[in-house]
Amino acid sequence: MTNVLLFAEQSFNFVGVLLAFGITAGFALVMGVLILVVSHLCAVEEDPRIKQVEGCLAGANCGGCGYPGCSGYAKALVDGTATLDACGQTCADKKAEICGILGVEMGSTEPTICVNACCGGTQCNDKYSYQGLGDCVSQNALAGGSKACSFGCMGAGSCADACPYGAIEVKDGYAQIDPALCRSCGICISTCPKKLIKRIPASAKVFVACSSECRAKEVMSQCKVGCIACGKCARVCPNGAITMVNNVPVIDYSKCTNCGTCAEGCPRHCIKYVHGDK
């Protein structure tokens, strides 16, 4: 009862309400004016093109270009210290728009995807049983990983953890990249301690899924699907797009017509189709 009375008494205290209102409004006004003054005093002139370029970028802030987020990349583009090739996800017409804003020539910006140049996994022998921290760098630090092949994917999945698009999955003991999800940002490339992940043109259908530079005898003892450098792919390629370099075939994608003859002919099945079985 007394509480209700008190409340009734207080609710007529218009002076108190006005005082509270006035003080709050006064603080707000003072702060507002101060912010206005400071913002005029501390105005920083910025190139308006930076905002325009940033608007055209994909905006995923993946960091694949090596700059802190898309805004950092946009600034570098305007400064001329970065090229458009560094971004793998902004689509071609947006890149053309950026070229228009910056007044530069459009370079070769053919879309690419990433592939893992190893398909050993469970088919590759282990030289010891690894029991340490679950990332590739730690495993690689211990005698080059547990795989018998020193060029092989260890399948600990550091690339899969690093991929911002969830495109990489470790299946059958090695990292497999889904070409439909890969945006070629390149974070996996810099994550992989074995440097196995490579960029190839998105239009390519085949890639070499082995990086072993060892000779045939050694490869045979380590891995069931490793390249034995027989050179058959280089011989059967109708366009002469494949050359053998350091015991692994290298495909020149400017000559490759995606006929698939090399993948059909490979006795070790280590020339693979990007999109699964043909």
Next chain:
Amino acid sequence: MDIITMIIAALFSQNFVLVQFLGICPFLGVSKKIDSALGMGIAVTAVMVLTCLVTYPIYAYVLIPLKIQYLYILVFILVIASLVQMLEMFLKKFSPGLYSSLGIYLPLVTTNCAILGIAKTVTATVSEGAIVSMAFSLGGAVLSGLLYGLGFTLAIVLLAGLRSKVDKLNIAKPLRGFPITLITACFMAMAFYVFTLVA
């Protein structure tokens, strides 16, 4: 309160994050890397010092004489948010290096409960009858702002260090990421709880 007691209270036995559970959001959100955790800690410390410097006179010379202490949350948040905004613009103009390392954290901490918590702590009052007086001096208030800020920095950097180790371990899948971070923070809080028993 002598200075040693103050330091121990601010860093350990009354640690804002791990004992008083204030400012948990940046504590869990920005503790993935030690670098960014340190940046966040420094930003919080800077804003805490600024907060104490500003809210103390407002409370002592405006709110108490007018007997409208109940407005403190409204006025403090208003003043702190505006001041941090101004600080950010000031840094952007005069210290772009500091701005690029601290700039992104400053707006995040403006309305943080740790900041309001420090304002509430340093404006504690002692009332003798009708006379209400401040428990701290202005210097003491600013000093405790600095010390509690350092306590926050200590907690967040420690968690970031633990997280960078824990992330590499082979942890059961359902516990990866935030669950294990919460468990880590829980153990840290239990460890810090011991300080409250001692002090």
